Amino acid sequence: MSKIKFGFSIPILAGSDINFQRIDYKAIENAVMECEQLGFDSIWAADHFILGLDGAILECWTTLSSLAGITDKMRLGTLVLCNSHSIPP
Numbered sequence: 001m002s003k004i005k006f007g008f009s010i011p012i013l014a015g016s017d018i019n020f021q022r023i024d025y026k027a028i029e030n031a032v033m034e035c036e037q038l039g040f041d042s043i044w045a046a047d048h049f050i051l052g053l054d055g056a057i058l059e060c061w062t063t064l065s066s067l068a069g070i071t072d073k074m075r076l077g078t079l080v081l082c083n084s085h086s087i088p089p
Contacts (some may be wrong), residue, residue: 007042008035009079010067013057020066023056025063032067042075043067 010028032043047060064076 005041007031007044007077008040009044009046010063011053012060012063013048016084023058025058025066028058028063029067029070032074036071040074042077043071044077044079046079047081070083 008031010031012028024031035043042079043064045058045060048057060081061077064078068076
């Protein structure tokens with residue numbers, strides 16, 4: 001029987017569902033470290049072109065790459081990753 005796994009979706013844009021008024025990378029790092037201590041299995045970041053409050057957003061791959069340096073146990077993943085988007089001129 002396989003065990004249930006739990007992941008945490010990090011808030012990468014201001015004004016997101018948990019009401020960050022500004023992006024605070026240190027708060028994200030702290031949340032990831034706490035998730036690891038609590039036994040979470042994974043961390044997820046969205047890859048969107050939708051900007052947060054006042055255009056504040058962290059880029060998915062850069063954020064996950066940075067977080068890879070502070071976690072030893074958790075897997076890292078992307079939500080809604082798409083390479084076929086085009087940005088209008």
